[in-house]
Amino acid sequence: MTVDIFLKYLGVFAVGGILCTIAQILLDKTKLTSARILVLYVVSGVVLTAVGIYDYVVKIGSFGATIPLLGFGYSLCKGVFKAVDEFGFRGIFTGGLADVASGIVTAILLALIASLISKPKSKKQ
Amino acid sequence: MSNHLNKLTEKKYSEMTNRYSKKSGLIKDCFFAFVFGGLICIIAQLFHDIIISSTAQKIFGTLTEENAKALTVMFMVFVGVLLTAFNVYDEIGNIAGAGTIVPITGFANSITSPAMEYKSEGFILGVGAQMFQVAGPVIVYGTAASVIAGFIYYLIK
Numbered sequence: 054m055t056v057d058i059f060l061k062y063l064g065v066f067a068v069g070g071i072l073c074t075i076a077q078i079l080l081d082k083t084k085l086t087s088a089r090i091l092v093l094y095v096v097s098g099v100v101l102t103a104v105g106i107y108d109y110v111v112k113i114g115s116f117g118a119t120i121p122l123l124g125f126g127y128s129l130c131k132g133v134f135k136a137v138d139e140f141g142f143r144g145i146f147t148g149g150l151a152d153v154a155s156g157i158v159t160a161i162l163l164a165l166i167a168s169l170i171s172k173p174k175s176k177k178q
Numbered sequence: 179m180s181n182h183l184n185k186l187t188e189k190k191y192s193e194m195t196n197r198y199s200k201k202s203g204l205i206k207d208c209f210f211a212f213v214f215g216g217l218i219c220i221i222a223q224l225f226h227d228i229i230i231s232s233t234a235q236k237i238f239g240t241l242t243e244e245n246a247k248a249l250t251v252m253f254m255v256f257v258g259v260l261l262t263a264f265n266v267y268d269e270i271g272n273i274a275g276a277g278t279i280v281p282i283t284g285f286a287n288s289i290t291s292p293a294m295e296y297k298s299e300g301f302i303l304g305v306g307a308q309m310f311q312v313a314g315p316v317i318v319y320g321t322a323a324s325v326i327a328g329f330i331y332y333l334i335k
Contacts, residue, residue, distance in 0.1 A: 061223075062220060062223060065216070065219050065220055065223045066216035066217070066219065066220055067216065068219070069215050069216045069218065069219030069220070069281070070211075070212035070213065070215050070216030070219075070277075071212070072215065072280060073211045073212060073214070073215025073216070073276050073277045073279075073280045073281070074208045074211050074212045074215070074276070076211070076276035076279065076280045077204075077207050077208050077211035077212075077275050077276035077277070078204065078208060079276075080207075080275060080276050080279075081204050081207055082204070087276075087279045087312070088288075088311070088312045088315060088316075090276070090279070090280075091279070091280070091284075091285070091288070091312060091315075091316050092315050092316055092319050092320075094280060095316050095319060095320035095323070096319050096320065096323045098320075099320065099323035099324050099327055100323065100327070102327075103327040103330070103331070114219075115223055116219050116220075116222040116223040116226060116250065117216070117219040117220075117223070119247070119251075120218060120219045120222045120251075120254060120281045120282050120283075121215065121219070121280045121281050121282075122280055122281075122282070122284075122285060122316070124282070125282070125285070125316070125320060126320055126323065126324075129320050129321065129323070129324035130323075130324055130327050132324070133324045133325070133327060133328035133331070134327075134328065134331050136328070137328050137331050137332050137335065138335075141332070142332060144328065144332075145325055145328035145329050145332055146325065146328075148324070148328060149320070149321055149324030149325065149328065150317075150321060150324075153320075155248045155251060155252055156248075156251045156252065156255055156282060156285075157313075157317065159251075159252045159255045159256065159286075160255045160258075160259065160285065160286045160289045160290070160313070161289065161309070163255065163256060163259040163260075163286070163290070164259060164286070164289045164290040164293040164294075164309050165293065165305065165309075167259055167262065167263040167290050167293065167294055168290075168293040168294045168297050168301075168305045168309075170263075171263045171264075171294060172294075172297075
């Protein structure tokens with residue numbers, strides 16, 4: 054029981070860590086900016102989920118696989134497949150964003166509140 | 179005007195730190211990215227496991243797995259925004275590098291940070307438009323990819 058929990062958290066840590074390390078190598082060794090890497094991660098997440106690979110990564114890594122931006126692509130793809138099963142053609146257009154909406158809306162709303170109430174400190178000169 | 183100057187120096191500063199961190203070695207960068215990225219995912223897993231634990235279910239009522247996952251993502255976004263608003267996230271990011279960029283907290287940071295920074299340019303073209311500097315492309319290409327995937331799935335299903 055405790056071993057199971059330990060192994061689960063080890064999987065979360067390892068998968069999450071590896072996904073971030075790959076991005077770090079891309080940052081250091083290529084000229085890709087962080088925005089490009091994030092776009093690359095989301096699109097890769099969609100592709101890897103569509104071909105069925107990412108399900109295995111999620112099985113091992115759980116939140117270690119879904120919290121990195123690849124997981125955003127995973128949700129987009131899972132959402133669109135589910136919606137196509139449910140609504141047919143219309144699902145192609147409604148499924149993706151529906152599944153990630155809670156995250157996006159939370160971020161937009163909280164960012165707006167943060168901009169209202171806080172003053173940005175200018176960083177070290 | 180002074181804001182503009184600030185931005186320039188900020189840019190130079192981050193370029194400088196980038197150059198130095200590159201010198202300090204890929205291995206070290208990767209180590210910190212691994213540890214911080216892993217830890218952020220552990221926090222999410224922990225939050226999820228706590229809210230679906232039997233004790234929490236007794237107090238707050240039963241949660242479906244889907245709701246628990248959505249709540250966890252929302253919680254992580256909340257943490258990302260909070261740390262950004264108190265200027266802590268960038269400090270951690272100086273050490274953690276991609277470890278703080280790639281998780282969903284980094285996505286929240288990429289929305290909050292420009293929203294706060296561009297407040298001086300007004301709420302429409304400042305906050306409203308600039309908060310999507312990074313999130314915009316992510317959403318655009320993520321959505322486009324999901325539509326393509328969905329279309330293919332619809333055809334071969």
